Amino acid sequence: MGPMPANLTPDYKKAEAAYRRARDPNERLELLQEMHRTIPKHKGTEHLRADIKTKIKELRDELAGPTKGGARSGPPTFIRPEGAAQVAIIGPPNSGKSSLHAALTGSHTHVGAYPFTTQFPEPGMLDIDDAQIQLVDLPPISSQHPIAWLGNTLQSADGALLVVDLGQPGCVEMIVEAREILAERRVTLTGTWDLSRSLNDDPFAIRLPTLLIANKADAIPAIEEDLDVCRELGDLHFPTMVVSTETGDGIDAIGPWLFRNLEIVRVYTKVPGKEPDMDRPYTVRHGATVGDVSLLVHRDLAASFHHARIWGQGSYDGQQVGKEHVVEDGDILEIHA
Ligand SMILES: Nc1nc2c(ncn2[C@@H]2O[C@H](COP(=O)(O)OP(=O)(O)O)[C@@H](O)[C@H]2O)c(=O)[nH]1
Ligand SMILES: [Mg+2]
Structure with a gap:
């Protein structure tokens, strides 16, 4: 382009x-x-x-919907985003993507000792404190198994977990191949987790901030050294975590890492004269405004918005603000229509 x-x-x-x-x-x-x-x-x-x-x-x-011989059948190939952000689980065959998805979301997606067990995208929710991130399990990205809908499905993702098995022969080549396949769909994996993806000239290009997950640590004795070699040969510049879905090692760090790096902001709401609802925050990303939150509360509320009062970490103590005011994590909002 x-x-x-x-x-x-x-x-x-x-x-x-x-x-x-x-x-x-x-x-x-x-x-x-x-x-x-x-x-x-x-x-x-x-x-x-x-x-x-x-x-x-x-x-x-x-x-x-997907068609088979003219008749519509099969599950949907796009996943409607829910929660604070959507993160896609991608990688070569058999690296443990579905195992990771199951470990993080409690889903029972198809785990198999043979490749190509996962055929369709599978959503699940990862809880981090009182917020949720949606994780989407995907089929492997491999030339042996081309997926026509992949680019469209990734369009709604805010980030990716690139799951690899460094013990697999040809691991580096498989990662390189996966990136080439993604590049054909104008999807670029980047190690930079900022909100700059929309700065692209091409409206159909996708930049996915990526966390590399080196899985199966239990079965790979020198995983740190393998990782160094893989980074060098594969020219990979991603933040990395070493985990084992088998033993659970390292798994618990993924959610909080995503929460921080996706810059998720939790906003609690209150009705005038009542205590705030501290159980169920509305979640947005860094940079979002009072107007964005009111849209989440109710479409009509955004339209009839008059002003809001805000209580927060900084200097806000019931101060009156407008739609353009940028919210911070932990803010309490009282919207007046
Ligand atoms: N030793 C070990 N095996 C694992 C681990 N995670 C997944 N596996 C195995 O790897 C195979 C592929 O797992 P699966 O989750 O289906 O991989 P996917 O194709 O990437 O979705 C299965 O036999 C899993 O039991 C792990 O952390 N350690
Ligand atoms: Mg799978």
Whole structure:
């Protein structure tokens, strides 16, 4: 994809910005159609227009469900995001992705001693204190098992756990291959966990902040050395954790690490004159505003919003704030409509 085409109209830019933020597949489809309607039709936008058309077709097919011999069947291939963030579990075959998913979420996804046990994306929730992160187990990323829907499914992910088994012969090659397959779908794995993925020129490119999980520590005696070799040969620059889903070693550190690095912010709400509800926070990511939280509370509330009062860690003690005010972890919010 070349540089951003010139002469894009404000209407188009607005639709594109909304598309990048949108998580709901139906909303994404509507916004793609809006992009298609508003994009200026000239030579310079030819590639982008073709991309938009392709995306519309892909998303329509995806929303219709997988087809087998013409009849619709099988589970959905996209997972509607729930909780504070969505993290995809990816990697080569048999590295322990499903085992990790089961250990972290209590799911009973298909674990098997043979590759390609997992066929469809499988959601599950990981609890961290009173917040939740959605983990999506996925089939292996391998040339032996191409998955047409992979790029679309990853579109809604906020990050990835790249699970590897360093004891497997050809582990490095499998990781390199997985990254090449992802690159074909314009998915880049990055070791940088900031919120810069939307700074990309290409609206259909995905930058996934990635945590490398070296699994099966119980079965690999010199795992730290293997890891160094793998990092060097595979040119991997990811933060890394060594774990064993078999013994549980290292597993408990993953949730808090994700919570911190996804910069999840918990906001508690209260009704005027009542105590705050400290059991069930609304969760957003760093940088989100009072307006974003009120949207989570209720769509109508966001529309009829007048002001809010906020209690927080810093200097806020019932102070009146507007929609644009940025919330912090642990804030208590009282919204006035
Ligand atoms: N020794 C050992 N085996 C593991 C570990 N985690 C998973 N396995 C085994 O590795 C195989 C593949 O696991 P699975 O979770 O299905 O891998 P996936 O294909 O990546 O989803 C199974 O036989 C698991 O029992 C681990 O931490 N240690
Ligand atoms: Mg699996």
